[in-house]
Amino acid sequence: KAGVTQTPRYLIKTRGQQVTLSCSPISGHRSVSWYQQTPGQGLQFLFEYFSETQRNKGNFPGRFSGRQFSNSRSEMNVSTLELGDSALYLCASSTAAGGTTDTQYFGPGTRLTVL
């Protein structure tokens, strides 16, 4: 079974631009979560989608948004990029079956650099 895939793997943008990152979950997984990883703040939860609905949201400004499609693929969008948005963006998927059997599987991440 293929793992979580994220595209693109690397991205360079300039301040003020917007960017869209994509995440394809493991087949059969219905939950997709996004995290931002930076050296200063570490790993921070952005949001989680389940069955095309946002289920949880972290403490990020409205410039960060996401969506999930009917095939469970998810996109994350960041508008009006700032230098501080430079980070590794990780996506994770799970079956969201709940309980102890559920496990999140992480993708390799998208490295975003804002110049």
Added chain:
Amino acid sequence: AQSVTQPDIHITVSEGASLELRCNYSYGATPYLFWYVQSPGQGLQLLLKYFSGDTLVQGIKGFEAEFKRSQSSFNLRKPSVHWSDAAEYFCAVMGYGGSQGNLIFGKGTKLSVKP
């Protein structure tokens, strides 16, 4: 508010020596706890998780962790470290919202292994 503290930023151990990585959490109810490992340029891989029951949890790659409610700790251990264990380790607690898709991570502990 929920939080996770990993007091050690960087630890160096000799190959074959034992390892203990510390993790303390703050959570208002019974926590769901996780340990993840991240190798350079890679996503996160789940080592083990604790939901309830036996406080000593076995994971992959020979790792185990012990949940101690009285100390609010969930320390990760390995009896004999291998050079391939060099990586960054993250402790996490599931955030409020009842979903494993919302994880709160510690800042991580980087493990170096001396030959």
